[in-house]
Amino acid sequence: MAKIELNRNPFIENALKSRYPQLAVFIVMLVGYIFAILAGLIGTPVGSHNFSIVFVWIAWWAVLILVAVPFFGRGWCAVCPIPLPGEWLQRGAMLAPPNKRPKWLNLRVPKMFRNIWLQNISFLLLALFSSVLLTTPNITSIVLAAMLFAAIGLSTIFERRAFCRYLCPVGGFIGLYSQTAPIELRIRDKQACVKCEGKPCYNGSEVGYGCPWDVFPGGLTKNTYCGLCMECIRTCPHDNIAVNLRPFSADLAKPTTRMDEAFKSFIMLGSAMIYAGVLLGPWGMLKDAAYNVGSNSWFVYAGVFLAIIFGVLPGLFSLGIYQRQNNIAFKQRFASLSTALIPLGMMFWVAFSLSFVLTNASYILTALSDPLGLGWNLFSTANTAWQPMLTSILAPAQTLALVGGLIWSARTAQKAANESWTSSMPVIVYCFLLTSVMLWLLL
Numbered sequence: 001m002a003k004i005e006l007n008r009n010p011f012i013e014n015a016l017k018s019r020y021p022q023l024a025v026f027i028v029m030l031v032g033y034i035f036a037i038l039a040g041l042i043g044t045p046v047g048s049h050n051f052s053i054v055f056v057w058i059a060w061w062a063v064l065i066l067v068a069v070p071f072f073g074r075g076w077c078a079v080c081p082i083p084l085p086g087e088w089l090q091r092g093a094m095l096a097p098p099n100k101r102p103k104w105l106n107l108r109v110p111k112m113f114r115n116i117w118l119q120n121i122s123f124l125l126l127a128l129f130s131s132v133l134l135t136t137p138n139i140t141s142i143v144l145a146a147m148l149f150a151a152i153g154l155s156t157i158f159e160r161r162a163f164c165r166y167l168c169p170v171g172g173f174i175g176l177y178s179q180t181a182p183i184e185l186r187i188r189d190k191q192a193c194v195k196c197e198g199k200p201c202y203n204g205s206e207v208g209y210g211c212p213w214d215v216f217p218g219g220l221t222k223n224t225y226c227g228l229c230m231e232c233i234r235t236c237p238h239d240n241i242a243v244n245l246r247p248f249s250a251d252l253a254k255p256t257t258r259m260d261e262a263f264k265s266f267i268m269l270g271s272a273m274i275y276a277g278v279l280l281g282p283w284g285m286l287k288d289a290a291y292n293v294g295s296n297s298w299f300v301y302a303g304v305f306l307a308i309i310f311g312v313l314p315g316l317f318s319l320g321i322y323q324r325q326n327n328i329a330f331k332q333r334f335a336s337l338s339t340a341l342i343p344l345g346m347m348f349w350v351a352f353s354l355s356f357v358l359t360n361a362s363y364i365l366t367a368l369s370d371p372l373g374l375g376w377n378l379f380s381t382a383n384t385a386w387q388p389m390l391t392s393i394l395a396p397a398q399t400l401a402l403v404g405g406l407i408w409s410a411r412t413a414q415k416a417a418n419e420s421w422t423s424s425m426p427v428i429v430y431c432f433l434l435t436s437v438m439l440w441l442l443l
């Protein structure tokens with residue numbers, strides 16, 4: 001399939017160039033975000049009746065993992081409210097650049113942090129505490145507020161969006177899976193960039209800001225670190241930026257060479273499997289261990305969680321791909337072949353989230369009418385009885401997602417193996433075994 005340049009359409013081009021449509025969405029999102037923080041603090045402590053739990057962990061999560069990431073990649077980051085207050089403060093403006101910019105420290109993030117290890121750690125921290133996070137409104141509020149304030153703090157110390165690029169626990173996995181999405185932002189003509197003076201898409205100009213994600217759009221070959229903020233469409237004086245519709249997983253043809261990105265795949269794959277076991281499985285002891293944060297059993301659970309992610313999964317993978325006679329260094333093969341786990345991991349999350357979301361979706365109607373659990377009935381849906389939705393299609397949909405993910409990963413493994421002069425078979429067998437475990441856990 002050839003790429004289709006969406007912003008050749010004048011309506012789309014104008015909508016992306018103007019700051020107002022995006023600002024309108026941003027403000028709605030920011031109001032919703034602040035309301036979620038307040039609801040968690042002042043509303044009912046019953047998670048299933050509090051807006052903060054229901055709208056963040058059920059409604060937003062469903063949209064993010066089932067629609068936004070698979071089809072729009074970093075589409076959520078394009079409208080996410082978390083970096084906004086910090087960015088407005090950093091820029092001294094809400095729209096176009098002001099005449100005089102505030103004097104913040106504007107430091108460059110130290111080189112040792114310019115990778116996604118901090119994002120891996122922040123995600124793991126949330127994952128380890130997720131059982132309380134997903135059920136306790138005030139803990140959700142604290143985490144949401146902490147992310148907002150961390151983004152503000154980092155904006156006053158470092159240049160651009162340091163929080164998004166290096167710390168956000170959500171941004172790390174969105175970036176990983178955005179490589180599979182059928183949408184991308186790329187330049188139209190390389191030569192135009194070579195001749196372009198001042199590179200305003202990166203350095204900024206009087207009409208717009210340099211890339212907030214510290215990316216040079218002229219060199220983009222993957223979606224991972226482009227936050228789809230659309231700023232470069234506004235700053236490029238040569239109309240050289242295109243938003244393209246493209247085949248799914250186009251970026252995976254270029255396997256990663258980075259260990260931080262490779263481990264992100266294992267973290268996501270392992271977390272989906274552990275969540276499926278803890279939240280949906282029949283093992284009461286496992287649930288108790290995960291929920292009793294701080295207890296001895298929780299420490300055992302946390303240790304096993306980390307051992308699976310950093311030991312068992314990458315260890316088995318390494319055993320499979322280890323070969324004595326291969327001119328490509330093991331580390332490089334490990335990183336490159338881990339690219340095959342990206343579609344599998346995303347489909348594990350889709351399959352897990354279908355269960356979680358369809359089981360709990362009826363709470364959305366309740367929380368819509370009574371967001372704080374105070375007995376309101378704003379839209380006459382407050383007394384909707386809890387019932388799982390679309391139960392008859394759940395198992396077939398999950399099987400389809402998992403088997404589809406396996407086939408997708410097998411095809412990706414073949415391409416990555418060709419690049420590494422090795423066989424794809426061990427990776428395909430590895431993916432098959434993990435998919436079998438996930439099918440057993442979910443069905």
Ligand code: SF4
Pocket residue numbers: 076077078080081082083163164165168169170171172174227
């Ligand atoms: S990286 Fe995180 S904070 Fe930044 S825009 Fe994306 S989801 Fe929001």
Ligand code: SF4
Pocket residue numbers: 187192193194196197199200201202217218235236237238239240241
């Ligand atoms: S401003 Fe436009 S033409 Fe210049 S380097 Fe950036 S994308 Fe290329």
Ligand code: SF4
Pocket residue numbers: 185210211212213214215216217225226227228229230231232233
């Ligand atoms: S400025 Fe362009 S390249 Fe940079 S994050 Fe925004 S959309 Fe992506």
